Amino acid sequence: MLKKATIAHTLLEDDGTPTQEDIDRLDEKLRNFAQNTQNIFSEEEDSTPISNVGRENNELAIGMVWTNIFEARKFIRNYAIINKFEYYQVKNEDYRLRYKCGDEKSWNAWTICMERIVGSYDEGYIIMPKLTVQVLLANPGSISTCNIDLMTNEWTGTCISYKGSMEGCLIGCRPLLGLDGCFLKGKYGGVCLSIIGLDGNNGLFPIAVFFCRSECTETWKKFLEMMEPYLNLHRHRLNLISDRQKGLIEVVSSVFPFANHRFCFRNMYKNMKKYHRGSHLEKLVWGDAKAWKQTKKKEFLDQLKLDDPAAYDWLHREPYER
Known part of the structure; x- marks a missing residue:
């Protein structure tokens, strides 16, 4: 059709220069040709069979046998590509091939199993506000907060302290509280700050925890200020023991000005x-x-x-x- 339109133009025009009418007429013919033709190679593509790459590599079972070592290697290579994992060959033997998955893939398997049992980290952080509300509904009088940065809408901290733990601290625990923090080694990291009491049998008695991004003066101050109204209800003068890390000395002296602040000698001797x-x-x-x-x-x-x-x-x- 394009060839016919070009020939028609050359026959009509003697000077060899196309007019605007000829250009418009040719554009209309080309536009109609493009609209009526979606794929000029449709017949060739329909006649060519398309194989499902890797369909035969979907299953890997114990006791599988291949005709030669090259077919076995091809199968393992395609299987790894389809299932998205890495491996390395341990040793070549006359009758078998030995492959071993990378350590990071073993960690992925453990992570998948843990997600099936306890859920994923992503879902946990998404439902964190709802969980804190459920704690308050199931345990009235408890402390359950979820702090979010209003500017970025990002989670910044969660404080949990059950009413039973606070009452147990006031009634049955000695006036000795331990302040400490530990790193969270999950997907998103963070720090868990804790307040631990000592009961009448010298056993550890958990009182409150505060999950946050980092251990610093700001997070310790926020945590202790939330717990101060309840801890100061103890009938004896409080004694707080800590490792003097991340601004704890200044925070304890400002939030608990009348409490004794003891230092963990284990950390002191470690420096000594x-x-x-x-x-x-x-x-x-x-x-x-x-x-x-x-x-x-x-x-x-x-x-x-x-x-x-x-x-x-x-x-x-x-x-x-x-």
């Missing part, structure tokens, strides 16, 4: 042994920390001062109760 090592010094400083009587404490300190004055001075740079 960088400069003063030895099993003998370790025995003396731990004896000093665990001494219940002033006379016993003085014995350990005097011996430490006699054996290693530098270690004695380092230890006395830290605040302690006389």
Whole structure:
């Protein structure tokens, strides 16, 4: 049709220059040709069979046998491509091929199984506000908050403290609270800040947890300010013990100005042994920390001062109760 339109133009025009009418007429013919023809190769494509690539590689069963090693390798290669996993060959043998999946794929299998049992991380963060509401409905009087950044609509923290835990702390726990944090090693990471009490049998008694992005002065202050009205109801003066990390000293002194702030000696000794090592010094400083009587404490300190004055001075740079 295009050839006929071109010939018609050359026969009508003697000067060889097309007019605007000829151009419009040719454009209309070409436009009609394009509309009536969707695929000029439709007959060729219909006559060519299209095979489903990898259809024969959908199943892999124990005891499968191939005619030769090349067919076996081809099957494994196509199977890995279809199912999207990586592998490496362990060893070539006369009668079998041995392949091993990468470590990251084993982790993926574990993740898939955990998602089927407890759900995925994505779904958990999506329904986090609903979960906090359900905690309040099922446990009236509890603390259950979900903090969201209004500017970015992103989750920033969740605080959970059951009413039974708070009442148990006030009634049956000693006035000693441990403040600590640990990293969350899930898909999105984060930190879990916790407040742990000590019951009458010297057992650990969980009181509250606060899930947040990082352990810092801001998150500790937000957590302790939420718990302060309930913890200060204890009939005795509170004693808080911590590892003095991430601004805890300043936050505790501002939120609990009348509480005693104790320091974890395990962390203190961990810093001390960088400069003063030895099993003998370790025995003396731990004896000093665990001494219940002033006379016993003085014995350990005097011996430490006699054996290693530098270690004695380092230890006395830290605040302690006389």
